Amino acid sequence: MKCQITNALSDFFFEYETPRQVLVRNRRVGVVCRLIQLGVLAYIIGWVFIYEKGYQSTDTAVSSVFTKMKGVGYTNVTGEERVWDVADYVFPPQGDSSFVVMTNYIITEGQKMGKCPELPGKHNCSSDADCEGGSFKRTGHGHMTGVCDNATKTCEVLAWCPVENDHNIPDPPLLKSAENYTLFIKNSVTFPIFGVTRSNLVEGIDATYINKCLHNTRDSPLCPIFRLGDIVKESGFNFETIAKVGGAIGIVVDWTCNFDVDVKYCKPTYNFHGLYGNPSETDKARASVGYNFRYAKHYMEDKVPKRTLLKVFGIRIDIIVQSLARKFDIIPTLTAIGSGVGIFGVATVVCDLVLLYLLPKREFYKNMKFKYTDTHGQHDSESLGLDTSSVYFASEAKTRPGQDTARSNDPDSEAGSTETEESKK
The missing domain is CATH 2.60.490.10 (atp-gated p2x4 ion channel domain)
Structure with a gap:
């Protein structure tokens, strides 16, 4: 148990994993990839750095x-x-x-x-009954007294006069x-x-x-x-x-x-x-x-x-x-560069979608990009004490009788990455 823990820690600290890449020689996909990358580069340089000045910090006064x-x-x-x-x-x-x-x-x-x-036109009246004493109107000038002025035919108000x-x-x-x-x-x-x-x-x-x-x-x-x-x-x-x-x-x-x-x-x-x-x-x-x-x-x-x-x-x-x-600041500059580098991944996603779902040879590209294993078969072989790698290589040798021993025993060799004449058809 102690040995397993030590090995696990050693693997974690002293090993580096890198993803496997497949080089695809296809002009259309290559052009699409470079166009997308060129657009992302223009966005980073033109918009983020030149127009928005993403390399500077800001302040208001x-x-x-x-x-x-x-x-x-x-x-x-x-x-x-x-x-x-x-x-x-x-x-x-x-x-x-x-x-x-x-x-x-x-x-x-x-x-x-x-x-x-x-004033004429405001609180017009013909008798005192038309002027409600003790009230006022929003458009008026004062407090109505309840008297109708006979000369102007308007209600009398208590206000600043005239x-x-x-x-x-x-x-x-x-x-x-x-x-x-x-x-x-x-x-x-x-x-x-x-x-x-x-x-x-x-x-x-x-x-x-x-x-x-x-x-x-x-x-x-x-x-x-x-x-x-x-x-x-x-x-x-x-x-x-x-x-x-x-x-x-x-x-x-x-x-x-x-x-x-x-x-x-x-x-x-x-x-x-x-x-x-x-x-x-x-x-x-x-x-x-x-x-x-x-x-x-x-x-x-x-x-x-x-x-x-x-x-x-x-x-x-x-x-x-x-x-x-x-003003220039290293932190927003690095942030802008980092986000720009991340956007470059859009080209990879789009090209993968084209390769795996749109091109006529999509099944061939899927086989090149992905590895499939049968976990049940591997478990049965291990329970019987068999060497799974030997079984895998042996089956590979049977399916490819025309290839030499060195190529058939290496699943990651160039033979596994080469498009055969049959697949081209």
């Missing part, structure tokens, strides 16, 4: 964005002149990566808390001058795996350059200062249309870097996308048009709290940072 708008707007509504600066037309004012630039508005001044009639009338949107937009506002974007990214930090104020962009540059996709692609009208144009919208009712635009700062070369070549690119609505759509076909919100400025007048209400129509800017950095 942690980023921060600061923004600053500049520009002055001017309006003259019914003879009332007004100048609008950054504090008036940017919401919120903190310089975040998402903000709104006001381009049009409806203003309701001098509102104070009290009772007043609703109520806002937003039926008529100014056209052209009041702040059309917003087209010449400028946006400054400051972006910093860090790739933690590679330990690289970059800013969109790359080499060559200093204070002197920033003071005079304006972003242009062709001439000044790295300038971080953008004209609002150019942003709208690049996103596919018409400025006057989007300025009237508002909309949303995305600015994508793309950091796609290859750190196998010098870090200074890692520079951002800027892309512009219309996020809200399709420029080719007709406004009448959509249920809700544009982008707007309300903003109130509260004050005291003669000890009475009042407010000025603005319905703001504006362009919402969303700055999105997109990043992907790559």
Whole structure:
């Protein structure tokens, strides 16, 4: 027993097994095999290594964005002149990566808390019975008092009076001058795996350059200062249309870097996308048009709290940072090579299927590829004390009387791998 265990361990550690191979001289199968291998090789080199860059590891950036708008707007509504600066037309004012630039508005001044009639067309009534006191409607401006105003034939409400009338949107937009506002974007990214930090104020962009540059996709692609009208144009919208009712635009700062070369070549690119609505759509076909919100400025007048209400129509800017950095790494390289080598086995599987099931001489190839043994016959011979190899070789000698003794006694000799004239027929 101890000897058997020792032999088994010795065989396990000191012996090497290799599969038996059969060399088939067949032009069609050979061509199919080489074509498949060539396709796999093209896939590994072209797709895995060149296109997908499977020899590199990847990392995405942690980023921060600061923004600053500049520009002055001017309006003259019914003879009332007004100048609008950054504090008036940017919401919120903190310089975040998402903000709104006001381009049009409806203003309701001098509102104070009290009772007043609703607008015509909202909560119409003919008597007090039509106005349910103590209730309110979603589209209304306040809390109904249960009184029908005879002058307007609308229900009276407790609200900020006079109520806002937003039926008529100014056209052209009041702040059309917003087209010449400028946006400054400051972006910093860090790739933690590679330990690289970059800013969109790359080499060559200093204070002197920033003071005079304006972003242009062709001439000044790295300038971080953008004209609002150019942003709208690049996103596919018409400025006057989007300025009237508002909309949303995305600015994508793309950091796609290859750190196998010098870090200074890692520079951002800027892309512009219309996020809200399709420029080719007709406004009448959509249920809700544009982008707007309300903003109130509260004050005291003669000890009475009042407010000025603005319905703001504006362009919402969303700055999105997109990043992907790559660098050579031996682990993904070996993984890509190993998977590629494994795919080469597809050629062997396909050629075996052709040989064993499609070619006319498939039975001959099966005999060459596989060895068949009768376990019952071998067991009976061993129980009788016979030498199974001698019996096998003897039977082989009887079936091949024309062959010499050396060839008939070796089942793995060239005679067993040669296609005879009879099999060719």
